[in-house]
Amino acid sequence: MxxxxxxxxxxxxxxxxxxxxxxxxxxxxxxxxxxxxxxxxxxxxxxxxxxxxxxxxxxxxxxxxxxxxxxxxxxxxxxxxxxxxxxxxxxxxxxxxxxxxxxxxxxxxxxxxxxxxxxxxxxxxxxxxxxxxxxHRPSATPAPAPTTHPTPSTPARPVAPAKPAAPTGTGLAGSPQAELLVLGSSTGGPKALQDILPTLPASLPVPCLIVQHMPSTFTKPFADRLNGLCQVHVKEAEQGEPLKAGTVYIAPGGIHMTYGARGPKGCVELSPEPVSSLHRPSVDVLFLSVAEVFKGQVLATILTGMGADGAKGMEQLKRKGAHTIAESEETCVVYGMPRAAVERGCVDVIAPLTDIPGHLRRHFRI
Missing domain, CATH: 3.40.50.2300 (Response regulator)
Structure with a gap:
């Protein structure tokens, strides 16, 4: 094609x-x-x-x-x-x-x-x-079969259908309630986050850490824009700052954000390492740090994006007992990152973007 x-x-x-x-x-x-x-x-x-x-x-x-x-x-x-x-x-x-x-x-x-x-x-x-x-316009691009997905390198070639990792119609487990919310997104993510975050009330009982693939000059304006739309406080994350409930921390572009164990709810750690990572900031780097260091319950979400960043980290979080959500193909701009997580079998709920805020609110009882 x-x-x-x-x-x-x-x-x-x-x-x-x-x-x-x-x-x-x-x-x-x-x-x-x-x-x-x-x-x-x-x-x-x-x-x-x-x-x-x-x-x-x-x-x-x-x-x-x-x-x-x-x-x-x-x-x-x-x-x-x-x-x-x-x-x-x-x-x-x-x-x-x-x-x-x-x-x-x-x-x-x-x-x-x-x-x-x-x-x-x-x-x-x-x-x-x-x-x-x-x-998607069938007149310009032949529609793939319903059970096939394009691959990044050969977008038109059908591949084997992804193995379903979880029922799509069930809700998240309400217990144990998560003590930390982490999200990862890439292509299409800014609009997706703009749809989700304003639905969260200021009473969100946990901190939220987000990696969105963006250049360094974009992340602060993006965080400021979201802050003007949201009841929760949204900011670009800073090195060493303590995590607070009801606050959303956007990873700065060009540097990795990880979870640090210092303080009552933990803190933000920023580092250029690992320099070999395909993305910086990386969803995997954040998720893996949470899986390694955080002692409480976690709710992890992967939204639209190209590639597979976050799937490995979500798999490790799931092994530690985390609740997990992936955006479904029907609403993704690019069904890459969620699909990679689904194929690893580490997703509890696969939901369209419009349903994800409801899953979050019900889980946190807000």
């Missing part, structure tokens, strides 16, 4: 760079480019792409205005191309709230030494987002 892409950017250099990086892969084809939002809307009508890469700062019509019109008139997967500045972070978070599925950082015109990694990330995100259940 060839994925058909529209590249939108006001810079001719960026349009050419993105096109070259994408078309180095045999299954990706840029069918058109556009110089601004107005041009993009015309090209969408004409070419009907499977996915759009969309710049934010453009003349005539900017990316956010264009995105609103795309979602209103031609809903489809959109990958934002974002600068790593504070302003770029705010605009990208706005875009994710408006319906964009993910973003790729624009680092010095893609001319840095990390060009190969950027290219791989770009290609992989385009592959996965173009076939996302959120915007």
């Amino acid at each position: 060839t994925i058909r892409i529209l590249v939108v950017d006001d810079s001719p250099f960026m349009r050419k760079s993105l096109q070259k990086m994408l078309e180095d892969a045999p299954d990706l084809r840029v069918i058109a480019t556009a110089r601004d939002g107005i041009d993009a809307l015309e090209k969408i009508q004409e070419h009907k792409p499977d996915i759009v890469t969309l710049d934010i700062e453009m003349p005539r019509m900017d990316g956010l205005t264009c995105l609103k019109k795309i979602m209103a008139d031609h809903p489809m997967p959109v990958l934002m191309v974002s600068s790593l500045t504070q302003e770029g972070a705010q605009a990208t978070l706005d875009a994710l709230s408006l319906g964009a599925l993910d973003f790729i950082p624009k680092e010095s015109g893609f001319a840095s030494l990390s060009i190969l990694q950027i290219q791989q990330d770009l290609q992989e995100k385009v592959r996965r987002l173009a076939t996302s259940p959120r915007f």
Whole structure:
């Protein structure tokens, strides 16, 4: 299957760079480019792409205005191309709230030494987002059989169905009640967390630790945005700070967050180690630290995301008796991380995103 892409950017250099990086892969084809939002809307009508890469700062019509019109008139997967500045972070978070599925950082015109990694990330995100259940269109992408799932490296190839790990209709065990809540998410996670966290009351009786894959310039604006929407207190985690009930700690980008045993409820520990981890922060690193150090009951949740980060850690938590939840395929932007946990057989409840807040509230009796 060839994925058909529209590249939108006001810079001719960026349009050419993105096109070259994408078309180095045999299954990706840029069918058109556009110089601004107005041009993009015309090209969408004409070419009907499977996915759009969309710049934010453009003349005539900017990316956010264009995105609103795309979602209103031609809903489809959109990958934002974002600068790593504070302003770029705010605009990208706005875009994710408006319906964009993910973003790729624009680092010095893609001319840095990390060009190969950027290219791989770009290609992989385009592959996965173009076939996302959120915007699956049978006319553009043949529907997989109900019991098959795409793999990260070969998105169109059916694979063996995942073994069910748990009944999907039962609730979490109410006893013993968890003393710590941990969550992990990646692609699609910002919107998922924005749907879940505002449903939690200020009386949440436990601390909550969250790893969301994000650049370092994005995590504080993201935490601040969530804090403005939530009754619980949401903040970017800081080294050594004591954990408090009713507070949500977002792992800073570029560094791992782990659980420390100091203090009545524990504390935040931040470290660059392990440097070999594919993601930093990593859901696995957080979950494994909790499994190793925390002595009480844990409730662990994995939401939408590419890859398998968190599955190994959730398996270890389950062996220690943790309650576990995974978001179901039907609501995931990318059913990667939850699927990996389900296949390890360590999930108690598999639930759509809309049902997860209810599971949390009933478990904590709030």
